Amino acid sequence: MPPHRPDTAEHPQDAPYAGLTPEVVLDALDAVGLRGDGRLIQLNSYENRVFQVFLEDARVVVAKFYRPARWSDAQILEEHAFAAELEEHEVPLAAPWPLSVDARSLHAERLTSLGTTLASFATDAGAYRFAVTERKAGRAPEVENPEVLEWIGRFIGRIHAVGAAGRFAHRLTLSPASLGHEPRGWLLAHDIVPPDARPAWRGMVDAALERVDAAFAQAGALRTLRLHGDCHLGNILWTAAGPHFVDLDDALTGPAVQDLWMLLSGNRAERQRQLGAVLDGYEQFMDFDRRELALIEPLRTLRIVHHSAWIARRWKDPAFPIAFPWFESPAYWAEQATRLRDQLEAMDEAPLIA
Numbered sequence: 164m165p166p167h168r169p170d171t172a173e174h175p176q177d178a179p180y181a182g183l184t185p186e187v188v189l190d191a192l193d194a195v196g197l198r199g200d201g202r203l204i205q206l207n208s209y210e211n212r213v214f215q216v217f218l219e220d221a222r223v224v225v226a227k228f229y230r231p232a233r234w235s236d237a238q239i240l241e242e243h244a245f246a247a248e249l250e251e252h253e254v255p256l257a258a259p260w261p262l263s264v265d266a267r268s269l270h271a272e273r274l275t276s277l278g279t280t281l282a283s284f285a286t287d288a289g290a291y292r293f294a295v296t297e298r299k300a301g302r303a304p305e306v307e308n309p310e311v312l313e314w315i316g317r318f319i320g321r322i323h324a325v326g327a328a329g330r331f332a333h334r335l336t337l338s339p340a341s342l343g344h345e346p347r348g349w350l351l352a353h354d355i356v357p358p359d360a361r362p363a364w365r366g367m368v369d370a371a372l373e374r375v376d377a378a379f380a381q382a383g384a385l386r387t388l389r390l391h392g393d394c395h396l397g398n399i400l401w402t403a404a405g406p407h408f409v410d411l412d413d414a415l416t417g418p419a420v421q422d423l424w425m426l427l428s429g430n431r432a433e434r435q436r437q438l439g440a441v442l443d444g445y446e447q448f449m450d451f452d453r454r455e456l457a458l459i460e461p462l463r464t465l466r467i468v469h470h471s472a473w474i475a476r477r478w479k480d481p482a483f484p485i486a487f488p489w490f491e492s493p494a495y496w497a498e499q500a501t502r503l504r505d506q507l508e509a510m511d512e513a514p515l516i517a
Contacts, residue, residue, distance in 0.1 A: 178481055179231050180212050182288020188214050191284035191293055192226060194274040196265035209482060211412065215298060223298040225257065227410070228291045236277045236292070237333040242414050243280040243294065245389055248329070254321050255407035257296035299407060301400025309440040312426065315399065316444025318406045319391070319422050323449045326389030330416070336387070337417030339379055342465040343372045346472030355475045360496035367503035368468060374510045375461040382454050385418045392417070395425040420455035424462055427515075435515055442517050456514040464506040471499060 189199045202217040212228045229239060246258040259280040264271050273285040283290045305311050335341060347368050350356060356364050391398075392413035399406050415421075426441055427434040442451055474490050477483045489495050 178479070180228070180480075182286045183212055183228055183291055187284065187286050187291070188216065188226060188228070190270045191228075191274070191282075191291065192216060192218075192224075192295070194265060194268045194270040194284060195262045195282060195295070196268065197224060197295065209477070209486065224260075225296050225298050225409075226293055227296070227412075228293045231289065231291075235333065236281060239281055239292070239294070240278040241331055241333045242411050243278070245326070245329075245331075245414055246411050247280075249322060249325050252321070252325050254318075254325065255404065256411070257299045257407075257409055259294040259296050259410075262295060296410065299400065299402075299409065301402045301407065304396060304399055304401040304406060306396060306426070306437070309436070311401075312437055312440035313444035315406050315426065316423075316441035317447055318444075319394065319441075320445040320448030322391060323388055323419055323422070323445075327386075327449070329389060331389055331414070334389075335415040337390075337392075337415055337421055339372065339375045339461075339465065342469045343375055346469045347372060350472050350475060353475070355471075356496050357491070357493045360493040360500070363500045364496045364503075367500040367507075371464050371503045371506050371510075372468070374507060375464050378457055378461040378510060382457055385452060385455060387416050387418055390415055390417050390419070390422050392421065393425075394422040418455050418458065419449065419451060420458050421462060424459040427459075431512075431515070438515050438517050451517070453517060456517060459515065460506060460509040460512070464503065464510065467499065467502055467506065 185203055188203060189201070192199055197216075198219045199216050200219045204215040206213040206215055206225070208227075210233070211230055214226045214228075216224050216226055218224060234242075243259045246256060249256055250258040261279050262276065262282045264274050264276060268274075270284075275283045275285070275290070277283055277292065281292060281294055283292045304315060306315075351361075351365065391408060391411060392415040394408075398408055400409065423438075423441055423445070427437045429437070438456075445451060474483060474487050478490070484490075
């Protein structure tokens with residue numbers, strides 16, 4: 164799962180989307196002048212709620228309703244501004260549309276503008292912040308083809324070329340503290356790990372994070388830039404025109420390798436070949452610091468730790484027990500301890516070469 168800021172509330176809101184009915188979705192869009200024809204499809208998303216909505220004028224849009232208390236308005240608007248900046252540089256992605264109150268709508272009084280591209284719609288269950296983008300279709304990329312990986316590398320290189328030209332003021336910064344130590348401390352402080360699994364998990368997570376800290380220290384001062392943040396293959400859609408991302412919901416500041424390592428899979432030889440193809444494309448637009456390759460396995464380790472905390476923090480959302488029914492079992496935590504032990508071995512191996 165992608166890196167996120169912990170919920171500001173100590174106890175996240177129960178059932179945060181209970182009041183987000185199809186009628187509310189259509190009424191919110193109507194309030195900004197986007198009138199649906201009654202058809203909408205909920206798309207896969209655990210974090211936010213995302214809908215494909217068919218409009219009366221034959222357009223099809225995607226409406227994203229943000230999880231309450233996850234991001235601040237400033238963080239969301241900064242993400243939107245980065246998307247607009249990328250779009251200005253002809254990087255293919257779905258940038259949020261400007262939204263304004265349509266005084267003709269019967270629901271106009273329930274809408275509050277929070278910025279050019281972000282609005283809030285009031286309901287009896289609370290207010291929901293939302294943004295709207297163009298629908299962009301696509302399929303999974305054929306990553307067995309090195310030419311496809313090179314194309315994806317060029318695409319990410321273009322994103323990073325724009326990302327390096329500015330700085331985030333409000334989005335998160337990737338670090339072992341934010342993605343590793345803080346989630347570990349939260350899980351232990353809230354007694355999430357079952358007592359019989361706790362000693363083994365705690366021993367492995369402490370050893371793994373110590374190794375992560377050492378790897379980041381050894382890498383030294385690396386260039387950081389604005390990143391996509393959650394650049395795995397499931398977030399890339401492919402068309403005849405090439406790859407594109409749907410949005411930048413997890414955009415953050417960090418080293419370039421954060422947007423590259425999740426593209427690699429398989430045994431070491433396979434990952435080596437994939438990395439070569441990706442960097443062949445990437446370096447047509449951006450230089451890459453080879454020292455960052457030593458952070459691939461540490462970053463994978465941080466993702467493992469953070470993922471457990473991410474599920475735990477969302478557990479009161481009814482969607483999560485359904486999606487992760489094994490989460491509270493000792494077997495899950497034993498598996499996590501095993502994965503962290505494997506990561507200790509992986510972090511002892513020499514980095515990939517490029």
